[in-house]
Amino acid sequence: MQLYWSPRTRSFSALWLMEETGQPYERVLTDISIGAQRKPEYLAVNPMGKVPALRDGEATLAEAAAICAYVAERYPQAGLAPPPGDPLRAKYLYWLFFVPGCIEPAMVQVATKIEMNPIAAGWGDAQRVFDVLDAALQKGPWILGDNFSAADIAIGSGLNFAVRLFKMVPSRPSFDAYIARCMARSAFQRAEQIASG
Numbered sequence: 749m750q751l752y753w754s755p756r757t758r759s760f761s762a763l764w765l766m767e768e769t770g771q772p773y774e775r776v777l778t779d780i781s782i783g784a785q786r787k788p789e790y791l792a793v794n795p796m797g798k799v800p801a802l803r804d805g806e807a808t809l810a811e812a813a814a815i816c817a818y819v820a821e822r823y824p825q826a827g828l829a830p831p832p833g834d835p836l837r838a839k840y841l842y843w844l845f846f847v848p849g850c851i852e853p854a855m856v857q858v859a860t861k862i863e864m865n866p867i868a869a870g871w872g873d874a875q876r877v878f879d880v881l882d883a884a885l886q887k888g889p890w891i892l893g894d895n896f897s898a899a900d901i902a903i904g905s906g907l908n909f910a911v912r913l914f915k916m917v918p919s920r921p922s923f924d925a926y927i928a929r930c931m932a933r934s935a936f937q938r939a940e941q942i943a944s945g
């Protein structure tokens with residue numbers, strides 16, 4: 749697999765994911781600070797001109813959460829997703845989709861202070877999104893309980909970015925403890941090393 753990534757971006761989640769699999773992969777630096785994401789060869793991989801993106805033979809895809817789902821399925825031996833038929837899979841898919849569907853827009857709403865009608869907005873309102881996540885993380889250690897999964901990579905990367913690094917979202921004890929557990933993973937630490945160059 750080839751992972752297209754850029755430092756200090758959402759591609760951190762894909763780096764962390766690949767490090768969790770223990771499988772070999774090639775990193776293709778696509779430095780957004782110099783506009784590499786707008787080159788035609790990259791737009792052929794991701795027409796949105798955003799990182800991360802992934803190539804796997806003839807298959808290409810982008811969107812961090814989709815990459816989590818794809819890689820977890822390609823390498824079932826890594827144990828990053830409950831298999832089809834496992835009752836935990838329902839919550840796994842719920843939380844994986846909750847990240848781009850609710851957490852990401854809630855973060856943007858908090859950062860920009862844009863008022864939205866919560867009935868019309870797909871994520872409702874930001875406060876409720878973070879309350880729901882807070883309640884789900886109270887038990888831990890992971891979003892599915894004892895089972896670490898690719899959903900934790902999606903959620904943990906987002907919280908690490910928005911709560912710890914950029915302080916866009918107010919911290920809460922459950923968020924801080926969860927981020928600390930994510931950061932203690934060796935794959936997270938390797939991804940941080942790679943991302944910092």
Ligand SMILES: N[C@@H](CCC(=O)N[C@@H](CS)C(=O)NCC(=O)O)C(=O)O
Nearest residue numbers: 757758780785797798799800811812
């Ligand atoms: N929805 C995308 C968002 C990816 C994204 O916004 N990436 C930013 C970096 S954090 C980017 O590539 N920006 C470059 C640009 O827009 O030109 C995902 O979840 O993967």
